[in-house]
Amino acid sequence: MPTLDEILPPIILTASLAGVTTILLLVIGTPIAWWLARTPSRWREPVAAIVALPLVLPPTVIGFYLLLALGPSGPGGPLAALWGARTLAFSFEGLVIGSILYSLPFMVQPIRVAFESMGPDPIEAAQTLGARRWPTFTRVIVPETRAGFLTGVILTFAHTIGEFGVVLMIGGNIPGKTKVLSIAIYDFVERGEWLKAHWVSAGMVLFAFLVVTATMLLDRRFGRLTG
């Protein structure tokens, strides 16, 4: 069995990475989902395709481009220089950037579908009653589409927990900083410590099962919303 010292730091790190990514993606993904659901623009499909790209791209492609982009010769270098570092790779911040790109479709897609299936009626009704934009959003739209938001949050969190390829390529496997659970499992297997790998892997299987069950229950309760 893995000791607590071996397993607790990756668990905490992975959970914080998934948490921070989910919160940021909620902020970034909602306006994108809204625009995609409502715009008549002919750029709609190309933008939707870009958002969906991480579903199809191998994580190694994202990881490779990120490794270059986060480094001293990419945009990440000058950004990192703000706090005296040379690169955003090998850092928690770098992993967050990678996870946001990697999990983007998992947040945007369910919310977009929820916005679309809501239709314009509730918004028009609210406006007829004189509601301003922000209250319309928080008190009409969000409650109306909460299943989409909930699905987006669960899927994003879970998908980030399961992230491997991107982290492998930009993380540098630093304990407590970039060594997430999936990498810890890879290390256990690589080192022949299969018993430890079993324990952590079984935990991940249980976690994945709970997540999938939760989304399916949500789906049933709110109708088909996850698209």
Place this chain on the structure above:
Amino acid sequence: MRALLAFATVASLAFVPMAHAGTVNAAVAANFTKVAEQIGADFSAATGHDVVFSFGATGALYTQITQAAPFDVFLSADDKRTGTAIADGFGVEGTEFTYAVGKVALYSPSLDLTDGAAVLRAGAFQHIAIADPVTAPYGAAGVAVIAALGLTEALTPKIVTGQNITQALQFIDSGNAEVGFVALSQVLGEPATQIWLPPQEDYPAIRQNAVLLKNGEANEAATAFLDYLRSDEAAAIIRAAGYVLE
């Protein structure tokens, strides 16, 4: 195109003893990639056998071998995993030999490493890349060199770990780490001021062993490949690539 194919077929029939042509599947440590490809090409030209290489970290390859991966020969980056392979019943006893001895190199595209030990002592860099010391012998060598200089405590916070030396080099080449420990064979063409070779006594010798796997016991091409790996032709390529031979 068809004419070309026909020509190629005739040409290969003319120059190559086709009667015993077979295929050998070789699991090869990542650091040996370029050399293996070169030796593989020569081997195919000389014998008519084909080689299919699977490159990877030694530990990962060995794990796959224990799970019935279809490899005939195993070129490890160390002298442990081949022994384990034999002990665990995956390797053929008596077929293990050292095909190359690796040299670890400190490498940096941006720092002057003429006196590499001084650069390490000064520590004027944010990240030093090494391969995973637990699974990769070159990583262990890097850690041993740092320890021999008494810098373990000072440098540990700056270490970033690649899964293997290929990834360690990736971290350096992409500029994300300023300096790192890699295999001399990976950076052989680089300017001498960018490479520092730590004294051999500062780290355990990196013996890279090969072994015939049970899977390839009956495969003539597999035995032929291991024989070729020990030939003078192969030795010349291996030496030229920055390895030494015992």
